[in-house]
Amino acid sequence: MSEPTKRILLVDDRADFVAIMAERLRQRGYEVEVATDGPAALEATRRQRFDGVVLDLVMPGMDGIETLSRLKEQDPGARVIVLTGHASSQYVVQALALGAADFMVKPVDIDSLLTRLVES
């Protein structure tokens, strides 16, 4: 019996970025949903559970930290990798304290991301 297809949620305010990353992930056999802001991400996670969430830390309106905090309230077991422009960012420390599984600095290698997100 084959394993069920893993589901990933991509959250980033750059629609062009999530569209391309989503295409690449689908080509690798994943089901992908995208959200371009925090509220859309929370709505998606209310509707279904994802095997992994990729979350940009800096977004207009509800930022990545607030989105992560609320997401973890909804689902404490959610596996979230945060994306940041800089490893030394104060937001990385906050995100890890809030329960993010890991962080990666943009630009990311997609296969390294998958290893940390759903394949470990």
Place this chain on the structure above:
Amino acid sequence: MTHPLGDNQAREQAAFFGQVTASVTHEIKNHLALINEYNGLLADLLAAHARGRELDPARLAGLSAEVRKQVRQAGEIVGQLNRFAHSVDSEVEEVDLGELVATFAALSARRAQRRRIELKLALPPTAPRLVCQPFLLLLACHCLLEAILEACPEGADLTIDLEGGGERPRLVFECGQAILAGERRLPAWLLTNLNASLATDASRGLALVLGSAASGLEQT
């Protein structure tokens, strides 16, 4: 040893420089991340082709165009950051106020966008020129923008109008409401060094009324 400008002034200027640089480098990273993804997709398509899948020339052309667009946009913001870096080259110089305001808007766009506010410009066909301290004028614009972002609701309209010419051109930060924090946000030493004054307009927003630069810097 005390900084010749006085600690507060030096700190405020350094903080401004840091905030702008941090914001713009973040934006550059986003362009690089997108170029990285397009390059990755090209590699994925080539790998699929090696396994027997047809390559779509139109798709490849589209990806190439997207990479070109990202490189152009990144280049533009790097150019603006370079102009900002050079704004400290001379203490006092004659500047094209239209170009300076355009630089400020480009460097501040992302910060405004985080409050879902689109920063627009209304520039005259021929922008006035002014002898001033360009870095300090950019700092004053930054302080006023901070006041407006603090006061205006998310999604508000914000336009920077460059009005008038001659002795006292005006930079009007137009957001359709009174901004009471403007005076608090703009330090007195900055207005003095710019030979400028602040005017509030309950229906429009804030106006920075400019004059020719005072010679030298005033210490606190």
